Structure formats: structure tokens, C-alpha cells
Amino acid sequence: MIAVFAGPSLPPAERRAGEGMRFLPPVAQGDVARLLQRRPRPAAIAILDGFFEGEPAVLHKEILWALAEGVPVLGAASMGALRAAELHGHGMIGVGEIFAAYRDGVLVDDDEVAVLHGPAEAGYPPASEAMVNIRATLEVACRRGILDAAGRDALIEIGRRIFYKERSWRRLLAAAAEAGVEAAPLEALAAWLPEGRIDRKREDARALLAVLRDPPSLPAPAWHFEWTGIFARIAGTGGEVEEAPSEEEAAILDELRLDPDLYERLRPRALLARPEAGGGAPDAATRARARARLLERLDLPDRRARERWMAANGLDAAGFEALVEREARLEGLP
Template identity: 30%
Template sequence: MTATMRMPPVVFLGPSAPASDILSILPDAIIRPPARRGDLYAYRILKHQFFLIIDGAFGNVLSISPREVVDVVRDGAVVVGASSMGALRAADCFPAGVHGVGIIFRLFKDRTISAEDEVAVLFREDLPFPPLTEPLINMRIALRRATRKGLVRALEAEKIISAAQSLHFTLRTWPRAYQGAGCSLSSEVLDFLSEIDTKRADAILAAKRVSKMREARKAPLRRSSSSQLFGLLGDGRERPADPLSGAGRQQIEPEFIEWLCCSGKAYRWLHSEITGRNGELVAPITSVWNILDGSGELEAELMRFDVFKRAISEARRCGLRPSIEDLRQAEHQLVNAHGVGSWNELLISIANDPSYAERLSIHRTQLALTKCVRRTFLFAPGQATTPREVLLWQPK
């Protein structure tokens, strides 16, 4: 068994099912919040082999793209999708080797349904399951089963679905739907309808599929055919990721250059061109961008900078605080990057520049926060969140 095979599966899960459902089948799984763009890349870089995508974020963040899913599969990982965003991405990417599971996947794959609104719900990030609203696809399937059992007439079912479709997904509930349709249903029928949760059932089936695939050692362990990581710079139906994350150079340049300097990267990568005999920064700050661009390192450093900022933002949102060990590791990293023997030696070397010393101290705390995020989210079985109600489209 290879080291890759021993890595736990990564499951992106939100309101489609409780984490306990998944952990009862995949006890070593790393449960992560709904997938965002870059999440698959990040965990594949860490050598994870199995990915189960159930839920995904959309709205104020970039959603996971089909290109990212295909890249990770081509790199040799196994990606299984079901229930919500996972079902949609599996339907998009099954020709590339993505495994789709469940009723909702088949409906998307066969184009019986196509709107993302079918699986969108409102939920609380701290208590994602059960969701606060009902997904339209659950309502369709529940009413179909009810009509087959003779509990609801076909005309009533059509009116209820029509009323549900007219509601925004943040308002879509059974009571609003049947009231909007002018229907009066018995408590027995309402109980029957509310108990049918196809998204949850599909999530459980998908977790079982991942478990069986791991047991059977069916992972297609192969090297990527591209010399570039995940083929990000190769031909494809999407453009490569924007390293500026939509920002212009003028917006991002000052903070980016300060990050380069405080992290020690400016001195390590560009020492011969931007520093003088005593190590002071002598080249104009604006020229650092051009020097990096000319060296071919600009895009990579911009993406690392973006990951750094996102990690800090996530740590603050979750109320994380760095431990003494996190701070120690941050100091050790900065000491090595600046080419000195100790943290005190580094502080002494910049004592004549109080402003830089202050910025470096802030950077040390930020760097420690990123290590806290890594320790909390990447290596802990659970997930840290703070109470916050959010509106997220799931399937994109």
C-alpha cells in the first residue's frame, strides 16, 4: 500500500447530510465545508487520493470549476460527486472519469433537470444540517412518490411544484409551497413528504461508493501526463486561474510587495538585483513587480500571496488564535528566509528601521495564523466554525 493510498478521503459537505452520516461510513474522512475554487488543488497537492464532493459554495466566493475537477482526476485522484454541487460537477465531468452517484446525479446527467436552483438551499454555516429551506429536487421526488402512492393527486402535485418554483430558494419550504398552491394536505401526507430527503440519501450512497473503492484499491494511481502541475497551463476549455483574483495591479501591488519583503522572499529571490551591500532595499519598490515578472516567478508568488490572505481571513472569521508553537514556527520560517541565526538577531538587524520592525511583527502573527489554520483544518477530523448564517448556492 502506498503512502497516497493511506491518506484519508476528503469530503466537502454542507447542508445535504450531517457529518455523522459520512463519518459512520468513512470514519477517517476529513470533513470540509462546501467546496470552493482551489480546494481540490490544495488537497491534491497534499497527496490525498479520494475526494467526495457533496456540497459547494457559490455567491460571494468562486465556485469550484469543472476544469479543476478534471485536472485533479487527470493527476490520478478519484473524485466522486453526488447530491448537490457534487452531482452537477459529476454530470459535467463524467466523461473525464469523475464518478457520479445517486438519483440527482442521473437526473442532471440525463438533462431531466439542469437548473442549479434545483438543489440550492439556505442554511446556517455553524449548523448546516438540516437546511433552513427545502431543495426543489427533494420536493419533486417526494411529490412523485406521493402521487404513485395515491396520497396526492397529480394536479395538486403540479400546483405545489409550480408554487415552489415561484419562490426564491431562500424562502422555499413545504408550508409556503402548498399554501401558495392553495392546497390543504393532511398531516399524514406532510409527514410523508418531509421524510423524503433524496440529497441525504445520495450523499450516503456516495460515501459507501468511496468506501468500496478504497477497499478494492481501485484508485487509478498514475502520473499526470503534463509536466505542469495538474496541467494548469495546458490547453483546456477554461482559462488558467487569475493570480490577481480579479484585482488590478495597482490595487494589489503595495500589499503584495510588503508581503514579499516581510516574508523574506524579496531578499531570498531578488537579493542580487534589489539589495545593496548591507542588505538594504535599494531598488524602487515598483520595480520588484517587474523583476519578478521577468524571472517567471510573479504568477506563482501572487497565488501564494492570495492563499496567505485567504488563510488569515478564514482564521479571523473562525476566531482562531495562534498558539505558542505556531508563533515559534513562524519565527523559525522568517529567520531562515532572512538568512539570520535567530529571531532576536533578525530584530537587531532591523533595529534602525522601527517601521519595518513593526510590520515584521505583524507579519509574524499573520504567518502564525496561517499555521493555526493548517493545523486546525487540514489535520483535525472536525471543522472549526463560528455561528453565522449564510446564503450559499450549493451546486456550482
């Protein structure tokens, strides 16, 4: 079995078990270590997406542990590209253009691949635009004569200054107009985007899946893995040492994390079931604010755009209303 940690970089329809692959939610601290403690171990581990803000990010050391144990670890697209660029000298295998850009120092900032995304039960759909996708799209637009080089560079700089959770093409084009970028090329770009937008993260994710059909073997590492007491405690609990779960709770969590369908259904429900999440249904005003935020974040200015997005992400009207409900309930969380 090959374990693949995937989220917004790969649409749910492409995260289907097959060819010896098992798709898991985005990786978090302790997830790779838990895989290594199960028998049989995975034949390889692939990282596309990972948590980094609401949960501790996957540790470099747990990846090194996998490599030291002879388990290939591959990365691409998002968190996987970052970790592969940082650990390729130790044997982690990077795939795709995003990895290469980080490895070669063309990209430096972590937020180039960061996106806001929807909940697990919706398949972690991206709710903002990754800067790496914006760069790739603007480069193609420049080659096709929609923008000149100066316009491309101006838009890239403006995009870099937008907080990653708020990045969208609509926000970028509005900011560019406010900054005095010429209107004609902005209008041409807006008209071209529906068919011309490049999703570099998705392309790199697909490239990694192609490599996994015949995963490479690893030479014996030329370095020594240093086992420490602190890492042993983290690897054993998956994160917070001071508030570690009981043995029974840890066993349940281990099983849930390795059953992606069940885990994805239960995790957000557990978060919203916490006392601070509140028990009552959101009122009309809260739902209206939540709907407006969601539509703006997803760049859905009208019904046609909303229906296209829903179709692309496998949602019907009820599913979209569930996203609004969740957004409204999350408003009250600290």
C-alpha cells in the same frame, strides 16, 4: 485518507471520521487544489456540498487537475452532483439519482439543489427545502394517491417559482392555496408530510459514502490537462489573487481547512469579527426579528416542531439561542 466535503446534505451525526474518511466543510474555490498540494495526497476526493454564493465555487479545473493526477473525484447530492454531471465525460464519478437527472438533462437549474443553511458550529443544518426533495416527495405522494398528476405538476411549478432560500413546505402549500389548488389534497398532503417527506439529497449522500468504502480506480485520462499561469495563481492562493494572504497566513488557512472541527468553529467567528459585523450584542428588537425569520425559514410553527428539529440536528435550547444570536448579528452585515 479519503477527503469528503459535506454540509447540509448529510447530518452531522453521519459525518464522523472512520473507514479512512475525513470530513471537511462544504467545498469552495481552491480547496481541492490545496488538497492536491499536500503530502500524502488523498486516495480519493468526494464532493457532496459546496459554497457558491458567499464564496467562489469550486473550479472545474481543480477537479480536472485531481483527475489528471490520478486522484478519483466523486460527486453526489448537491454541488457534487452538479460538477459530476458536468465532468463525467472527463472521469469524475457521479453517484445517485440527482446526478443522473442532471447528467441526462432531466434537471437543468442549479437551484434545484441549493438550500439556505445554518452556521458551521451547528453542522450546516438545512434551513430551506431543496427543490429536488420537493419533486421526489410529490412523486411519491402522487403514486400513493394523495395527489393526482395535475396537482403534483401544479405544486412542482409553484415550487420552482419560489426563491431557493425561501422554499419550504409551509410556503409551498400556502402559495398553492393562493393559486387556487384544491384544498382537500393540500390538506391530505400536509398531514402526510411528517412521515412521508423524501430527502433525496440525504439518500444520494449516503449512497456516495457506500461507494467510498471501496472507491473505484481511474483509467489514465485520454485528455491533456493544460496548466496555465492564472490557474497556478488561483491554485496557490485558493481564490482572490489581488488580495492573496501572506505565506504565513496561507499556511495557517491550509491547516485550518484540513482540520474540519477547528475550521468550523473558527470560520463563522472570524466572519462575525470583521469590522462590518459590529461589536455589540443585538438589542431585543433585533433578536425578536431574527427569531421570527429563523422560525419561518426553518418551518417551525410551534414548540413541538421546534423541539423535533432541534433533536434531529443535535441542538439543545442553548444551541438554538446561539443560532438566534448569530442570525441577529448577521442582520447588520452588508
